[in-house]
Amino acid sequence: MNLIPAIIQHAQTNQVLMLGYMNDEALAKTKAEGKVTFFSRSKERLWTKGETSGNFLNVVSIVKDCDNDTYLIKVLPEGETCHKGTYTCFGEKEPTGFLHELQGVIQSRRENPSDKSYTTELFNKGTKKIAQKVGEEATEVILEAMDGKKDLLIEESSDLLYHFLVLLADQDLKLEDVEAKLMERHTK
Numbered sequence: 001m002n003l004i005p006a007i008i009q010h011a012q013t014n015q016v017l018m019l020g021y022m023n024d025e026a027l028a029k030t031k032a033e034g035k036v037t038f039f040s041r042s043k044e045r046l047w048t049k050g051e052t053s054g055n056f057l058n059v060v061s062i063v064k065d066c067d068n069d070t071y072l073i074k075v076l077p078e079g080e081t082c083h084k085g086t087y088t089c090f091g092e093k094e095p096t097g098f099l100h101e102l103q104g105v106i107q108s109r110r111e112n113p114s115d116k117s118y119t120t121e122l123f124n125k126g127t128k129k130i131a132q133k134v135g136e137e138a139t140e141v142i143l144e145a146m147d148g149k150k151d152l153l154i155e156e157s158s159d160l161l162y163h164f165l166v167l168l169a170d171q172d173l174k175l176e177d178v179e180a181k182l183m184e185r186h187t188k
Contacts, residue, residue: 003039004071008081011060011074012179017081018089020049022071027062034059036073055079060183076180099161099175106169122166130170133163 003021010017020038022030026046029037033048036057040047050056057075064071082089109119122130137160144153168174 003041004069006036006038006071006073008036008057009072009074011076012183015088015092016090017057017075017077017087027071030059030073031062036075049081050078053079053083055081057081076183099165102162103165103169103175106165110169119166122163123170127167127170130163130167134160134167137163 003023004027006020006022008017008020009015020036021041022037023039026037026039029046029048035048035050036059037046037048039045048056056078057073058078060074060076062071062073080087082091087093106119109117110123113120113123122133137156140156141153141160144156165175168178
């Protein structure tokens with residue numbers, strides 16, 4: 001049986017998540033179903049990552065290296081990759097930037113309102129007011145850009161991003177949903 005190594009990489013962050021092995025049957029199933037399937041050397045059978053945990057690896061692209069002896073499979077994971085509960089099989093944590101941290105704070109304010117929180121105040125005012133704030137901040141970004149005031153452009157851009165994240169949370173969406181759409185458009 002001819003097994004080929006398959007490097008699994010996050011399609012958005014380029015972080016290496018794991019390494020597995022594929023035979024022709026595993027590759028065909030992966031392409032047909034859009035979820036990564038390996039040939040398990042220990043179980044001696046095909047194994048779809050996530051078949052028991054629900055943490056599937058959704059395929060974005062598959063390419064072979066220059067020697068045709070390794071696959072690079074870019075994926076969007078559902079949950080942790082490693083069976084030990086870590087984000088990668090190399091023990092790394094999910095990369096987060098500050099916008100993702102801020103998104104978490106905003107979601108926390110939505111789930112645990114505080115009378116002293118501006119974010120809670122926005123959620124209490126409803127979708128219309130939140131959307132209006134996004135529009136106001138977008139206009140201010142445009143005006144500062146046209147005036148060439150970079151320091152004020154940064155301030156207004158920060159306000160815009162914050163209110164945009166609040167609007168996403170209000171609509172039960174996340175930054176990751178927007179990132180996925182951008183990735184989809186980028187690969188077309």
